[in-house]
Structures are given as structure tokens and as C-alpha cells.
Amino acid sequence: MTRRFVIAFHHFGLMAVALPILSLGQTSPTRPVPTNLRVQSDLVLINALVTDSRGRPVTGLDISQFHLFEDGREQTIKSCSSEDAPVSIGLVLDSSGSMGDKIELLKKSSIQFVRAANPADEYFVVGFQARPELSVPLTTNTDRVLEFINRIEAGGSTALFDAIHLAVNEMRRAQYPRKALIIVSDGMDNHSRYTERETKRLMSEVDFPIYGISVWQPQRSGNRYAIQRQDPSTLEMLLPRSGGRVFAVRDLKKLSMTTELISVEIRNEYVLGYAPSNRQANGKFHHVSINIESSPGRRLRISHRSGYYAPVQ
Helix, strand or coil: CCEEEEEEECCCCCCCEEECCEECCCCCCCCCCCCCCCEECCEEEEEEEEECCCCCECCCCCHHHEEEEECCEEECEEEEECCCCCEEEEEEEECCHHHCCCHHHHHHHHHHHHHCCCCCCEEEEEEECCCEEEEEEEECCHHHHHHHHHHCCCCCCCCHHHHHHHHHHHHCCCCCCEEEEEEEECCCCCCCCCCHHHHHHHHCCCCCCEEEEECCCCCCCCCCCCCCCCCCCHHHHHHHHHCCCEEECCCHHHHHHHHHHHHHHHCCCEEEEECCCCCCCECCEEEEEEEECCCCCCCEEEEECCEEECCEC
16 A cells, blocks of 8 residues: 655644543645545545654554444444555645745755655645745656755745645645645745635545644744744644644754654554445545554554545535
């Protein structure tokens, strides 16, 4: 099995519980067709990250240790994969004016992330300022990705919501079942056509985790793009719905460490497949929860999306 990811530096309901036995959670963008949870043959696929009390990924768990429920009814898990397979990864990089003093660190951490990739991974990059652009379409040629990252310059407003919609649309072309989106940004949206409400809905429809890295810091008075405001929580409100996480990086020297942590999480997720007992194609939302069995005294945490929308005939 393979994974696809999109990473956002700026983070359908992430659920994280710590218990011995856990209860689980182009210039102008075109409106993407809603992306429902992945279905391969008759299987619904759910990405799940299991971590220990120190936040380290837990590997080697057996399919029998997972118990998955849809709308309160336990389902039979047909497959469980956790190998380091190729991933489809989308990078959403904020190069708006307020990123001026952070742009070199953004470049450095993004380059480090790409260079640590599996040779078979595929990437695309959405860069955004006042308008998002598909700067690098899906490719396995990392030299193209690195070349674009090295050319990034800061300037302009921030069309975060538009960039997310464009990235989700491009991810629909990804070849691998395992995927992720990563967003790196420092602030709230101030120049999008899409609204926060529309973007929240999108987060409940995507079939992959979206990670965010928030590099917000108080603005310097000399920056003409500066907007003096409290720490924005836009990513925190949006991304957990997809099953991803948001990392707030206040010490920019730790940015590369954070991208490395996200890379490790992406490559150590479990992909659980099950055939839903309710197969009605009515477009309704189905809630998913997961319990995991662990040895006495071992506290584990599991993160996953909270459900999916059924397809419509």
C-alpha cells in the first residue's frame, strides 16, 4: 500500500485520546469536485497514527488490535498496512509579504523534507501570496521541486483558503493511495475567494491528512505587510478535521526539526481498510471511531479523521 500527503505550514475531525484502550479521530483556483473518503474496490480506507505517551509513532501493531466502528456499529477490518511505501505529497508554501523574515528558513526546511523522501515519492507544490499557483504539478522529479523552492521570494497578501482548495484539487490526480498535504504559513487568510466555512466543509471531504506548520510571530513595525494581531488559529480550526495536526513553531530554528517529525509520522501511519455494512450512496456523513488494544499500563494515542461522506449515485 502507499500513502499520499499534503503538508501545510501555517494544521474531518482529528480525534486523539490517551487511554490504555483508546477510543479513536493557475492563478485563480477552480472549485474542486468534492473528494470523498477513498474507496478501493469495496473498501473504505482510513489513515490512523498511533503514538506513545512521548508522541513517538508506534509500529508493529497487529490488525487484531484495532476495532473500527462506523456510526456506532463495529465493522470488519479487511486490511491493515503500515509499511514505508511511496507517498503523494503536496507542499503548500506561504510566500506572502509577512513571511519576509522567515522565507529562508521555509526554504531550508522544505528542501530538507524533500531530500529525505523515498525515491518513489511524488510531489507537487502550491505557492501562494495574493493568489495561489500550482507552481510544480505532480512529479517524481525532486530537482524540479527543489528548483522552485530555491526561487521563492516573499511579497503580497495571503490567499490561504484558495491555496488549500487548489492543493486538494491537484491531489485528486495523485497516483498513490497513501498521501498527505503540508501547509507552511504564518497568518490568517486575508485575500481568498473561498470562505472559511467552505474550507471547513472541504476538510470533512478530503481523504488524506493535512498537516500545518504555523510560524506566526509578532510583526515588526517596519514590515509594510504587517498586521498586528493575536496568534491566528485558522489552521487549528481547519486541519484536525482531515486527521492531520498543526505544529506551532515559535523558535524558527526548530522548523527543520518539525518537518522531520511530520515526515516520520506520514511514513508510520496505519492504513485500515473495511467494507462498510451500510453501502447506501446517499451522500450522508458517516462517523468513524477506532479503539486500539494495548498492554496494561501502556498509554497510546490514536489520531484519525472522524468520518467520511458517502458517494452520491
